[in-house]
Every structure is written in C-alpha cells, then in structure tokens.
Amino acid sequence: MFREITLGQYYPADSILHRLDPRVKLFGTLIYIIVLFVASEPISFGVITAALVAVILISKVPFSYMTKGLSGIVMLLVIAGIFNLFMTPGIPIFTWGPLTITDIGLKNAATMVIRMVYLIVGTSLMTLTTTPNQLTDGLERSMRHMSKLGLPVHEIAMMMSIALRFIPILVEETDKIMKAQMARGADFESGGIIKRTKAMVPILVPLFVSAFRRASDLAMAMEARCYHGGEGRTKMKPLTYTALDRVAYLVILVFLAVIIVLALM
Amino acid sequence: MSIILDHVTYTYSAGTAYEVKALDDVSLKLSDGEFIGIIGHTGSGKSTLIQHLNGLLKATSGAIYFNGQDIYDKDFDLKGLRTRVGMVFQYPEHQLFETTVFEDVKYGPKNQGLSDKEATNRAFDALSAVNFPDEYFDQSPFELSGGQKRRAAIAGVLAMEPDVLILDEPTAGLDPKGQRDLLTLIRRMHKESERTIILVSHSMEDVAEYVDRIIVMDDGKVFLDGTPETVFSHVTELEERGLAVPQVTYLMEELKGRGIPVEGHATTLKSAKEEILRLSRAGALHV
Ligand SMILES: Nc1ncnc2c1ncn2[C@@H]1O[C@H](COP(=O)(O)OP(=O)(O)OP(=O)(O)O)[C@@H](O)[C@H]1O
Ligand SMILES: [Mg+2]
Numbered sequence: 001m002f003r004e005i006t007l008g009q010y011y012p013a014d015s016i017l018h019r020l021d022p023r024v025k026l027f028g029t030l031i032y033i034i035v036l037f038v039a040s041e042p043i044s045f046g047v048i049t050a051a052l053v054a055v056i057l058i059s060k061v062p063f064s065y066m067t068k069g070l071s072g073i074v075m076l077l078v079i080a081g082i083f084n085l086f087m088t089p090g091i092p093i094f095t096w097g098p099l100t101i102t103d104i105g106l107k108n109a110a111t112m113v114i115r116m117v118y119l120i121v122g123t124s125l126m127t128l129t130t131t132p133n134q135l136t137d138g139l140e141r142s143m144r145h146m147s148k149l150g151l152p153v154h155e156i157a158m159m160m161s162i163a164l165r166f167i168p169i170l171v172e173e174t175d176k177i178m179k180a181q182m183a184r185g186a187d188f189e190s191g192g193i194i195k196r197t198k199a200m201v202p203i204l205v206p207l208f209v210s211a212f213r214r215a216s217d218l219a220m221a222m223e224a225r226c227y228h229g230g231e232g233r234t235k236m237k238p239l240t241y242t243a244l245d246r247v248a249y250l251v252i253l254v255f256l257a258v259i260i261v262l263a264l265m
Numbered sequence: 266m267s268i269i270l271d272h273v274t275y276t277y278s279a280g281t282a283y284e285v286k287a288l289d290d291v292s293l294k295l296s297d298g299e300f301i302g303i304i305g306h307t308g309s310g311k312s313t314l315i316q317h318l319n320g321l322l323k324a325t326s327g328a329i330y331f332n333g334q335d336i337y338d339k340d341f342d343l344k345g346l347r348t349r350v351g352m353v354f355q356y357p358e359h360q361l362f363e364t365t366v367f368e369d370v371k372y373g374p375k376n377q378g379l380s381d382k383e384a385t386n387r388a389f390d391a392l393s394a395v396n397f398p399d400e401y402f403d404q405s406p407f408e409l410s411g412g413q414k415r416r417a418a419i420a421g422v423l424a425m426e427p428d429v430l431i432l433d434e435p436t437a438g439l440d441p442k443g444q445r446d447l448l449t450l451i452r453r454m455h456k457e458s459e460r461t462i463i464l465v466s467h468s469m470e471d472v473a474e475y476v477d478r479i480i481v482m483d484d485g486k487v488f489l490d491g492t493p494e495t496v497f498s499h500v501t502e503l504e505e506r507g508l509a510v511p512q513v514t515y516l517m518e519e520l521k522g523r524g525i526p527v528e529g530h531a532t533t534l535k536s537a538k539e540e541i542l543r544l545s546r547a548g549a550l551h552v
Contacts, residue, residue: 011282012282013282173359176354176356176359177359177360179316179321179354180354180359180360181360181362182321182347183319183321183347183351183352183354183360183422184347184360184372184373184376184421184422184425185344185347185348185373185376185377185425186372186376187344187376201362202360202362202372203362205362205363206358206359206360206361206362209358209407210358210359
C-alpha cells in the first residue's frame with residue numbers, strides 16, 4: 001500500500017544513460033534546470049522538449065516511472081496554473097463573466113506548467129538511472145574542493161546516501177507494522193480526523209522505535225568495520241571518465257550553446 | 266469454518282523491475298479444527314501465503330473463500346475476518362506500541378469493540394496463558410528481552426480469541442523451555458477449543474511432533490501436502506529443496522539401511538521408540 005513511493009528510486013536497466021559517470025549526469029541536470037528557467041521562447045522549449053524526449057528514449061526507463069512523481073504535484077500545478085491564467089494583466093483574449101484570460105496570462109500559465117513538469121521528469125530521469133551510491137559518490141567528487149573551505153563534504157555525502165538507503169527500508173517497515181496492527185483489528189480508514197490521527201499512533205511508535213534501533217545498529221556496524229570518516233578513505237571503484245562521458249559533456253555543452261544562441265536571436 | 270484458496274498467485278511489486286512471484290498457483294483447503302504446519306526454505310513464500318488467509322495481501326489472481334464467502338467481495342467484512350483469523354507475525358516487535366505491556370495486549374480486544382473490563386480480563390488471561398511474568402505487566406514493551414516481547418505479542422493476538430490462529434515462526438528467539446511451553450499451549454488451545462492452528466516453522470521436529478498436516482512450500486508452489494508420515498517419507502526430495510526430515514527419521518532410515526526390517530516412517534521420538542521396542546521384542550535388532 002505504501003510501496004508506491006518512488007522518491008530517489010533507481011530503475012535498473014542497461015542503457016548509455018545508466019553507464020554515464022554520475023558527475024556528467026549531475027552536471028547535465030544542473031544545466032538542464034538552469035536552461036529550463038532561463039528559456040522563455042517557444043523555440044527554446046521546442047529544443048528542450050526534443051532533448052528531453054531523446055534522453056528518455058535512450059534511458060530505457062518506462063515513461064510511467066517519470067510521471068509517477070507528477071501525481072504528487074498535480075494540485076499545485078492546477079492552482080498555480082489557474083492563478084497565472086486569470087490573474088495576469090495584459091490584452092484580453094477571452095472573457096467569461098468576471099473571468100478574463102489575457103495573452104500574457106496564457107503564456108505564463110503554459111510556461112509555468114511546462115517548467116514544473118519538465119523539472120520533475122528531468123530530475124527523476126537522473127535518479128532513475130543513477131544508484132544512490134553513484135549519486136553520492138558523484139556529489140562527493142564534484143564538491144571535494146569545498147572541503148578546503150571547511151565544508152564536511154564526505155560527511156554530507158555519507159548522510160545523504162544513508163538517508164536515501166533508508167527510505168525504502170522505512171517504507172517496508174511501515175508496511176509490516178500496518179499489517180501487524182490491521183491483524184489486531186486496527187482501522188485506518190474510517191472515522192473523523194481525530195480518530196484517524198489517533199489510529200496512527202500504533203504505527204508511528206513502532207516505526208520510530210525501529211528507526212532509532214536501526215540507526216544505532218548501523219552506527220555500531222560501521223564502527224565495527226573501522227569507519228572513521230572521510231580522511232584517507234579510498235574507493236573500491238574510483239570514478240573515472242570514459243570516452244562516453246567526454247562525448248556526453250560535449251553534447252551538454254552543444255545543447256547549452258544552442259539555447260544561448262536561440263535566446264540571443 | 267473453512268478457508269479455500271483457489272489458484273492463488275501473488276506477485277510483489279507487480280509491473281516493476283523488482284517483480285517477485287512469491288505465490289504461484291496455490292490451491293488449498295484448510296478445514297475446521299485442523300492443526301497445520303507450513304515448512305519451506307527461506308523465501309519459499311510461507312509468510313506471503315499466510316498473509317492471504319486474513320486478507321492482508323490481496324491475491325494478484327485467484328480467489329479465497331472463507332466459509333464459502335469470497336473475501337474479495339465488495340461487501341465482505343475484512344475487518345471482521347481479521348479478528349476471527351488471528352495472526353502472530355514473524356517479528357513481534359512490529360506491533361508493540363503502548364506504554365505498558367498490559368495496555369498493548371488490550372489493543373486487539375478493544376478494536377473488537379469489547380468494554381474496558383472485558384478487554385482487561387482477556388489481556389490477563391492471554392498474558393497468563395503465555396506464562397508472561399506478572400512483574401512485567403506494567404513495564405514498557407520496549408524494555409523487554411526478545412523472548413518476552415514475543416510472548417507479549419503472542420498474548421496480544423490470543424487476547425482476541427480468534428477462531429483460526431496463524432503463527433509465523435513463533436518459537437524463534439525463545440529458550441528451549443519457552444519453545445516447549447509455547448507449543449504445548451498451542452496444542453492445548455487446539456485440543457480444547459477445536460481452533461484451527463496454522464504454524465509456520467523451520468523446525469522439522471516441532472512440526473512432526475505437533476501438527477496433523479504438513480504443507481511444504483517450494484518457490485511459491487505447494488510441493489507436498491499430507492500427514493507428517495507421508496511428507497517425511499520424501500527424504501531426498503525434501504533435502505533437494507533445502508529442507509530435512511526429523512533426526513529420528515534419519516535414524517530409522519539408517520537402521521533400515523543396515524538391513525533391519527523397520528516398518529512405517531517414524532517422525533517423532535515416541536513413534537520411533539515404539540517401533541524400536543517392537544523390533545527388539547521381535548528380536549530383529551541383531552544384524
Ligand atoms: N515486501 C516484499 N516486497 C517484495 N518482495 C517480497 C516482500 N516480501 C517477500 N518478498 C519476496 O517474496 C518471496 C517469498 O517471501 P516470504 O516472506 O513469503 O518467504 P518465507 O517463506 O516466509 O521465508 P522465511 O522463511 O525467510 O520467512 C521472497 O523471494 C521474498 O524475497
Ligand atoms: Mg517468513
């Protein structure tokens with residue numbers, strides 16, 4: 001019942017995108033996000049759409065996986081879209097009673113919805129093709145110069161990878177606890193808000209207890225295997241760029257250049 | 266009371282890359298008053314199977330009938346089913362949440378709509394039945410040892426007085442005496458109140474000793490289904506599937522291998538003893 005959560009989920013497949021170095025994908029995603037918010041002309045969006053579709057096809061991840069993340073923000077999209085649509089001043093193109101749609105309103109609403117949808121689809125594409133481990137490895141490598149400024153880069157990366165690793169575990173745990181309580185006649189669906197909130201207690205208490213227990217077990221297991229932070233720690237599989245990654249960087253830069261040229265024209 | 270599974274198949278995470286077919290076309294009839302043992306290697310689908318019996322998991326395909334009623338019917342009272350089919354899970358710490366053990370055991374009866382007084386009585390009886398020490402009744406369930414937690418969790422299900430009692434490896438984590446006590450208690454409940462008991466276990470000795478019928482699961486399928494004697498006569502097949510037969514059955518096989526005319530398939534210490542005494546009286550023990 002709770003297992004549908006897809007946050008940070010990895011989809012195993014054998015595609016070029018899966019084989020790319022995580023740093024390339026992080027860089028690509030960063031460029032993509034910037035471009036998405038800088039672009040405003042239809043032609044730019046056309047290029048972005050073409051690029052997105054191409055990457056989706058290369059990734060071999062079923063399209064439904066990328067849209068799963070959208071269901072959570074549908075309401076937000078609708079409300080923001082409506083506000084943009086009706087509340088923006090400009091030349092009216094459609095009037096119905098007190099409601100007026102202006103040309104700028106229409107453009108703003110469309111741009112906003114496209115940006116949000118593309119943002120979610122694009123970023124989930126990255127998490128779907130990159131394992132949490134690769135992702136944090138990539139982040140740690142890309143940010144390693146920051147550690148000279150006193151930023152605990154390794155610790156942040158480690159915390160992130162543990163957090164990502166714990167999401168599915170906690171989801172599974174919640175599922176088991178809910179079942180155990182349902183077997184004792186618990187009812188999570190009926191009743192008013194107070195009754196339903198109260199019904200959550202038998203789930204939350206064991207969940208927290210087990211989360212703390214797991215955390216301390218993990219800490220102990222790490223210490224037992226001599227974990228002592230990032231200092232002097234080497235990787236079993238150090239990240240190295242291949243020819244594929246260099247080509248990918250080139251493609252990303254070309255994409256960026258095209259968007260800049262289009263914006264200047 | 267009967268539970269019928271009709272071609273039940275269950276797939277975890279269906280439609281994703283992590284698909285696991287945990288049950289594959291399982292058809293079974295569990296009748297009133299049976300004492301059933303379920304064995305199978307790790308990951309063979311035992312826990313998945315029993316979670317179907319009280320509607321916690323919904324079969325991907327196939328049907329389940331409780332007393333002739335389809336439990337996936339829209340008007341079927343699933344909550345009612347769950348209070349009649351009690352389930353003790355593999356990991357009891359998943360259900361303890363109250364401030365005291367006693368309150369925790371009362372949770373089930375209260376959900377059944379019983380008054381506080383009745384729930385208190387039920388909780389008291391259930392905790393005594395599992396030999397839970399009185400001095401810990403008011404302790405936080407999180408400060409108990411593993412075995413005590415297990416007893417408290419079992420009491421929490423017993424307190425609901427279900428007609429069918431399912432226990433998923435209930436003896437794991439108990440000391441030998443605790444294991445014997447618990448199994449004796451379960452047997453007594455079966456004898457006295459004609460309850461249907463379903464026991465998932467990795468101990469061949471326990472199932473041979475206590476149950477009347479054994480269901481062997483293998484990779485999501487029912488591989489064998491019968492009395493302990495018939496099931497444990499398939500020694501090699503069971504071993505190929507990561508299982509074993511009780512030690513005494515090995516002993517009797519060994520005797521047979523040495524040319525002693527052993528009859529039948531002894532699966533418990535008692536039946537083995539009788540057979541050996543019989544052979545000895547017949548003077549057949551000298552090779
Ligand atoms: N929540 C779940 N999500 C995905 N797959 C699962 C889940 N629970 C079990 N499985 C898979 O289903 C199969 C059957 O699991 P199940 O828990 O029923 O086995 P089991 O016979 O109870 O094993 P054990 O003796 O270890 O308790 C296994 O392959 C397992 O990996
Ligand atoms: Mg199990």
